[in-house]
Amino acid sequence: MHSSDAPEGASPPDKLWSLVTWLVGHVYVDSRRLVTDAFGNSTSRTDLAVLAGLAEYGPVSQAVLGRRLGMNLGDMVAVLKRLEAQAWVTRREDPQDRRRHTIAITDDGAAALDRLEERALAAQAELLEPLSPPQREQLVTLLQTIVGHHRDYRRPEGGASGTPA
Amino acid sequence: MHSSDAPEGASPPDKLWSLVTWLVGHVYVDSRRLVTDAFGNSTSRTDLAVLAGLAEYGPVSQAVLGRRLGMNLGDMVAVLKRLEAQAWVTRREDPQDRRRHTIAITDDGAAALDRLEERALAAQAELLEPLSPPQREQLVTLLQTIVGHHRDYRRPEGGASGTPA
DNA sequence: CCTGAACGTTTGTTCGTCAAACGGTCCAGG
DNA sequence: CCTGGACCGTTTGACGAACAAACGTTCAGG
Numbered sequence: 001m002h003s004s005d006a007p008e009g010a011s012p013p014d015k016l017w018s019l020v021t022w023l024v025g026h027v028y029v030d031s032r033r034l035v036t037d038a039f040g041n042s043t044s045r046t047d048l049a050v051l052a053g054l055a056e057y058g059p060v061s062q063a064v065l066g067r068r069l070g071m072n073l074g075d076m077v078a079v080l081k082r083l084e085a086q087a088w089v090t091r092r093e094d095p096q097d098r099r100r101h102t103i104a105i106t107d108d109g110a111a112a113l114d115r116l117e118e119r120a121l122a123a124q125a126e127l128l129e130p131l132s133p134p135q136r137e138q139l140v141t142l143l144q145t146i147v148g149h150h151r152d153y154r155r156p157e158g159g160a161s162g163t164p165a
Numbered sequence: 166m167h168s169s170d171a172p173e174g175a176s177p178p179d180k181l182w183s184l185v186t187w188l189v190g191h192v193y194v195d196s197r198r199l200v201t202d203a204f205g206n207s208t209s210r211t212d213l214a215v216l217a218g219l220a221e222y223g224p225v226s227q228a229v230l231g232r233r234l235g236m237n238l239g240d241m242v243a244v245l246k247r248l249e250a251q252a253w254v255t256r257r258e259d260p261q262d263r264r265r266h267t268i269a270i271t272d273d274g275a276a277a278l279d280r281l282e283e284r285a286l287a288a289q290a291e292l293l294e295p296l297s298p299p300q301r302e303q304l305v306t307l308l309q310t311i312v313g314h315h316r317d318y319r320r321p322e323g324g325a326s327g328t329p330a
Numbered sequence: 331c332c333t334g335a336a337c338g339t340t341t342g343t344t345c346g347t348c349a350a351a352c353g354g355t356c357c358a359g360g
Numbered sequence: 361c362c363t364g365g366a367c368c369g370t371t372t373g374a375c376g377a378a379c380a381a382a383c384g385t386t387c388a389g390g
Contacts, residue, residue: 033378
């Protein structure tokens with residue numbers, strides 16, 4: 001027939017090509033690769049998220065920070081350990097509640113955040129290269145809508161639940 | 166107050182909220198969770214991709230199949246082993262080239278594919294719930310553009326490339 | 331015949347997500 | 361007072377998926 005004239009590896013199956021869950025998986029892999037390459041071996045993607053959170057919220061406890069970022073609290077420990085080792089954040093006991101550790105970003109951390117953000121934006125630009133500026137805005141809006149919607153599900157606390165009305 | 170009436174965990178940092186690479190990560194996690202739940206423990210997402218590829222391309226070698234799907238050839242081995250154990254695919258030596266194994270989907274595999282596709286579409290519908298039909302089309306188009314663009318990078322072989330003109 | 335390339339396979343590493351448990355701490359109710 | 365339950369940070373382990381490197385076998389071309 002004709003189908004074999006394409007060198008090969010040209011087009012994925014139609015069924016997958018229109019399946020958002022499959023497309024998202026591929027975009028994610030590309031995105032991950034670009035950002036990871038841009039950051040190097042010493043810094044992970046979660047590090048940027050944590051630094052950005054601290055920069056915006058000011059000093060907070062790990063639990064609050066983790067919930068806002070949608071992160072597992074257990075995984076936060078390792079991230080903060082790494083960030084503190086680089087003197088990008090400080091952690092001190094909250095005198096009013098000795099269960100809590102108040103995390104704050106340092107000047108070095110803020111500088112690192114700027115660098116990382118810049119690289120992340122460069123990686124993003126590479127990812128979105130085939131899209132026009134208005135298309136990029138569209139994409140951001142659509143993704144925000146999805147994330148905003150599903151984040152309410154995922155809250156294990158607030159037990160209320162069931163049918164909310 | 167306006168901003169603090171939300172209990173907490175309401176809004177992520179602005180810098181992340183407009184960062185596509187971060188948004189994609191979250192959408193991917195949600196997507197993965199939905200599809201995984203829909204498929205159950207016995208079937209992975211890659212299984213669907215392989216079955217869909219076989220159904221569309223007809224019998225092919227593992228290498229060709231893997232490249233078209235953008236999959237690692239090593240990982241394909243485990244997937245095919247699992248699929249063959251369920252009698253969803255058959256593998257036979259190619260008499261003309263004994264290096265190759267020709268993979269074909271069985272009737273059971275085609276039936277399984279139908280079931281899986283149905284569940285995947287249901288998961289997709291849940292993922293895209295907050296989007297209107299035209300928005301969903303927009304999203305598909307944008308994601309296709311991105312994936313289509315970056316798939317050309319990732320080809321280690323066929324070196325030609327550079328600027329495709 | 332020999333060399334290089336392609337195929338399928340095995341093995342191992344890395345990263346991020348997730349679940350479960352644990353001791354320490356706070357707070358409210360008995 | 362003190363006791364129980366909830367929260368905090370932490371550790372440990374499982375899991376899935378992507379990725380890289382090496383290997384023997386087989387083919388094709390010089």
